[in-house]
Amino acid sequence: MQDKLQEVVRKLLAEGAVEYFIGYCQSSQPHRAVPCFVSDESEVEKLVWGPLCGQNLSKYVLRANELEGKVGILLKGCDTRAIVELIKQHQIERDKIVAIGVPCQGQVDGRKLEKALGVSLEQVTNVEDAGDGFLVTVGEETKKVPKEEVLLDKCFRCKHPYAFPYDVTLGEVVPFTIEADVGEYAAVEELEALPIEERRAFWRKQFERCIRCNACREACYACYCKECLFDRKMPRWLAAPPLLSENEMYHLIRAVHLAGRCIDCGECQRVCPVNIPLGSLYRKIQKDVAELFDYEAGMEMDTVPPLVNFELDDQDPFL
């Protein structure tokens, strides 16, 4: 797969079909791949593909707007949801992108891997897909770790919008399924089942740890605003320097802004330096948008965002 990818990209660059290609490559730390931008055929060999490519690179396509030509990008099925939304939200034209689809069999969650192995991630030198598990090399030893122990949360509910019009596919883009007893909204339902005071205490504790680094915002494809509401000075929504008492406000407002746009890529949770379970917050938003408005972001090109739309027979408990 990796060879095929490199072949395709080499060709694209040689033909001048793209100005550069966005993909993953090995980093100085072997346990994770990092985004890279390849503009010359000589750099193509850096590109990798494997179970360490969980990041959603879609946001980088926006740079193409500054270029004359196109950019290429490697897209897992889940990543295409961001591209669909970016096109719908007028941030990029479809013909600015050369989309390469890749069949994905699940991606590794670094934190879960660490926990499963009992060693720090720095010691992991290789991870390979092996069907029902991953072959993980730590030092001299290679172990097979069952997928359900280390997959990214989102992989358990892989939706693969097959209708996405890839330009090239590196093989049949088929759904990834796994037999695991994980409900669609398991984490959310667990919290919903708690008494309200316990929930308040839980989220208070979580939001208190937020250091307002804005990494979640930077990683999120939907946070492309030229000037973010939170950066405005007139009016100033949040105090500067940041107030602890306003942490909750930051997260609730961002969650509301993502309603109808969150594609469940999990980047926010992945990049949070203090491990706030943002997935539990954003999954709740997705759940409510799906249940209340029958809408899922990134699955169709022609739908209207739910909060600027309505049905005459929307639920109405406000009479």
Place this chain on the structure above:
Amino acid sequence: MVSSSDSLGNGFEPKILVFACNWCSYAGADLAGVSRLQMPPNCRVVRVMCSARVRPEFVITALSKGLDGVLVLGCHPGDCHYSEGNYFTRRRGLLLRKLLEYVGIEPERFQVRWVSASEGAKFAETVERVTEQIRALGPNRPRSEVLPTEPGDK
């Protein structure tokens, strides 16, 4: 600090922000006044042209700043002066109250209700009911937690 107790110095007095749309609910509130319908003095009305002007961030901000409750009033669906505004209000209301409850804010603290220009009694009843519900819940946040922000920013 006066606002934590009533004129008799007893108990907690909630402070509730109310958004009322110019064409229906604000007029309904006026009618309640004209009809001398007495109600608890805990609500503070902000007039907007349409309930759809009320962005969810206002509600979140108000609650975050320690206000004990937010009430959004609009026209009955189908009767919006701007045809569709309150349909958006309805959707936002549905989503926001679920989200707020999920992070542990009691659902009574954020309510939406449709009050027409002729429903003075409904306005009064709503104010009464919402005030009592929130009074029973107690303060939204300990006052000590809500620190004043820099003057001049707002």
Place this chain on the structure above:
Amino acid sequence: MPKTRVGVFVCHCGNNIGGVVRVPDVVEYARTLPNVTYAEDNLYTCSEEGLSSIKDQIAKEGLNRIVVASCTPRTHEPLFKKACEEAGLNKYLFEFVNIREHCSWVHMHDPAMATQKAKELVRMGVAKAVHLEPQEEFESDVFPAALVIGGGVAGMSAALALANQGIQVHLVEREQELGGLIRGVQTLFPTEQDTDELLRPLAERVKAHPQISVFLGSEVESVSGFIGDFDVSVRTDGEVEGLRVGTIVVATGAEELKPVGLYRYGELPNVVTQLEFEEQFKSGGDVPRSVAIINCVGARIPQRTYCGRFCCATAIKNAIWMMERDPEARVYVLHRDVMAYGVEIEEFYQRAMELGVRFLRYDVESPPEVLGEDRAKAVKVQHQLMGKEVTLPVDMVVLTTPLVARDDNGKLSKMLKVPLGSEGFFLEAHLKLRPIEFSTDGVYVCGAARYPSNIPESVSQAYAAAAKASIPIREGLVRVEAITAVCDERTCSACGNCVEACPFGAVELQQGRFGRTAYVNTALCKGCGCCVAACPSGAMQQRGFSDRQVLSMIGALAEVMTGGVE
């Protein structure tokens, strides 16, 4: 930048406010608020004295924001705004605080709390006032001409009503003749006069009128612009002409449903619709001996739930017509209900029965059946009252069908940016409160284009539409209250939420100095704020109700809880 100097005027309103709220305390409190340089109380701020005081203090104290705390803005706001203007202060630098309807009148038994509340409301009002900005009302010229689309009874009536006021009218009719739907009708109910007697003089007047230019065999091809300034192109025989108008009346009417597939229409030659019946027989030709008229064909059924309203009257009319020509004729009207509303139609119905027209009621669950091989010979029907099936031998079957919306309504609706209802007819702004108008300004609708209506109804609506369409033209100007939305193009990311949210189509994405950004057409903006609330980045704002202003009110109220008020 000049320092903000707020003047606060707190009204006693006689005893209405002052009897409950301790007004002097509120005044004193107001003086402590940031940016307030002057505060006073008045017995009646709306009185000559009060208004003069405002004007005087603006001059004397150099006030550049005025806050009046008294009754509801819905009464005296224009009065106070005018006073500000007279004193040379932009009228949008004025803020109203309601401490009567929302305070003194509803907390009569708790003066202490009422006073507290009044103080807080004033605090909120002052906080907002500080952030008010001067505004100019957008004025747009109205081009003094109107377009009427459709030359039927409604269209012609509207055109004449407009032209008689001296307004230039362009009347565009698709067919080669004026008259519309009723050209196919021979006689009218309940008067039974010849249609021509009504139609010909009307059409003559239209054609002869110096203010009306008639386009026959023409269609509207495109419309752009907005109220006061529409650019319309009209195509006639392949030639396109451009017209400029201020307002548009839609009078495109409707068409008779041809019920293919029902009651063997289209299959048997002697099963016809009411219009076809009129065409065949009324211009000469023998009256059939026995006729079954079936009502509610294609109406009041799951696929089309509405009632055609006057098709019963049409059926009765033609039944009477037949009986009068041949008293021996057997005319059956098979109906589900007889819609004979109003005095004249009820009398008409009576007359039909007196003449010997037989009315038979059938159930929607057991509709009549048309029998015959290559011609209709009989109609079998479950007679509801008799409780049994009867077979009626007939020479002809006439089907009464409702008017249905024209197929190309969709095309016109998109051109004009006006909506269609669920049945394809044009949908007015509000069924009860705003008939004849659309949410889109400057466009009006009358006649069968909005739903099946008979001639008197269509004509009344046409007069109403003409009256409405003439108002902007007479005023010469469209003035928009300066509470419209405005997008900061430097910070707009063109996500498009605002475009979707706007109920009036007033927002579009355009290429500008800072790339693609949202742009509000102020002439179309109604100031609802839907777009503002939908903007994630805060680039879209509403004049007079900006995020900054609202947040300042929330902040002012919240500050009270952290030691702001004593």
